[in-house]
Amino acid sequence: MSMPSDDMVLILKGKKVGEPSVITVNCPDKTGLGCDLCRIILEFGLRITKGDVSTDGIWCYIVLWVFPHPVSLTVSWASLKNRLLSVCPSYAVSFYFNQQSSCCTNSPIYLLKFCCLDRKGLLHDVTEVLCELELIIQRVKVMTTPDGRVLDFFFITDSMDLLHTKERQDDTCKQLRAVLGESCIICELHLAGFEYQTQLGVSSLSPEAAEELFSCELSDKENLSQALSPDLTKLKKANVMIDNSLSPAHTLLQIHCVDQKGLLYDIMRTLKDCKIQIAYGRFSSNNKGLRVVDLFIQQTDGKKIVDLDKQNYLCQRLKLEMLHPLRVIITNRGPDTELLVANPVELSGKGRPRVFYDVTLALKVLGICIFSAEIGRYSTSDHEWEVYRFLLDESCDFQLSRSQARNLIVDRVRRTLMGW
Structure with a gap:
């Protein structure tokens, strides 16, 4: 017995603003399927408001009610369905017993490189384009030169697996040039080589920063700082x-x-x-x-x-x-001010979706320029972490040296990440 793959995922879009869309998944079961589905839904900027899951260990039935977050977000429902189908076991029920969990070929890594004049919010605007194109950021290296230009390296994968085509590459560069403006000097896209391996690590953290970032215990102060509001x-x-x-x-x-x-x-x-x-x-x-x-x-x-x-x-x-799915702190990196954000990596090796998007959005709203940024991995005794590091430009009007201002930055970044 088998099931047409198209029927495994059904999406009923909300008929009007404020009405949830309903995603139904009816397919053979596998360990971690719920996690894989929720990860893709989060990647598309959707928020799950209600859900039902039922399985007998062989076949599962999942219904999820979702809203775009923010409400104004445009969702490619056809692409979402294809992505959800991609993690559903697609063979007859009898094949289930021989199936290996998450045994898929890794997508090739591409290097996107561009250089242009810097401006407030540039990094988020670029990230927004990549998200809309369903390009997933794996690593980033962002540098600002003394003459006010930025040289950015984005290591990306394509969830649509089309980035090997000239049409997809040309469309990506075209949309990025539209955002970068006339100051764009370079915009190149090609398969990543040895450059990617050099970005797998992360610059060493000070013992104090690592202790604060990866601490397993939550203090009362930390619990308080994450509250929706004092009341x-x-x-x-x-x-x-x-x-x-x-x-x-x-x-x-x-x-x-x-x-x-x-x-x-x-x-x-x-x-x-x-x-x-x-x-x-x-x-x-x-x-x-x-x-x-x-x-x-x-x-x-x-x-x-x-x-x-x-x-x-x-x-x-x-x-x-x-209480603490993401860690957000501000620390000193020599004479500079650094924002650190960390999230645990799944055992499968995948990090949390849209973190870079949310952090750059929060900094853009605050009017804070990013001098440099990088993404890397950091291992502790019980976890592997994805670590986002942002050196903040203190030439902005924002008074970063004041503790009150730093608390405001941490609070805004955390609230954006948490959808508050």
Whole structure:
């Protein structure tokens, strides 16, 4: 028995503004499928407001209600459907048992290089074009020269797998030149060579910055700084509970927390990394901006989670993801001011979507120029992290030396990342 791949993903678009679109996925199951679907949805700038998941371990049925975020965002629904189909097992049910999770060929890395006169918001405008073209930023190296020009290197992959064609390359350069303006000196695009390998690392972090950025514990001060507003501070708590009394075969995992962009992705990513399977789940909200998630889960051996150490580890790991899915700090890098943003990388090696887009948007809104930027990987004892580093141009009117101003930058960046 097989199923036409076109029927595996159905999208019913909202008929009017403010009405959610409904995405239905009906396909063979695989470990981590929910995470892969949520990641793509987040990559397209969509926010999941409600969801239902059901699977018997062989076949799954998923329904997600989504909104564009922001509402004015234009979504390519046809491309979204193709991307969602690309992670669905596409063969007969009998093939499921021989399938390897996430065994896909890596997309080739391309190097986009351009040079032009610098201006406020330039980096975000370029990033916005790349997102609209469904080009995924893997690494970045941005430098500003003393004469006010920028030399930028973007290492990108193409989610449409068309960047090898001259038409796709020409269209990309054409749209970028339109944004860069008449000051554009160079705009080149070609397959990346040895240059990409030199960008895999990240400039060394000071021990103090690394400790603050990757700390596993959340202080009361950090919890407070992430609250939606002072009057909602008491709501900025994550309650994660496990109950083995309601089902003979499954463990009930209950999560109550404040809503934030990418919430369901963070939950699914954590469960995927912990090798936890979902049999049934519901993702809903109430009128106070809180999210309620009920998941009936099992270990990969098909058994409930009865070991107390495993229960505590899973609860603490999820609670940390609810409260602090991204780390944002400002520190000194010699005489310069540096903004650091970090997010954990999936075990599959994939980083969180749209982080670079959101950070550059927040800095553009604040009117802060970026002197240089880079993306790299950093490993700790229990995680691999994607680290975004931005040297901020202190020649701007913004008084970066004042602690109040620095707190404002961190707060705006975090709120933009969280969709607050």
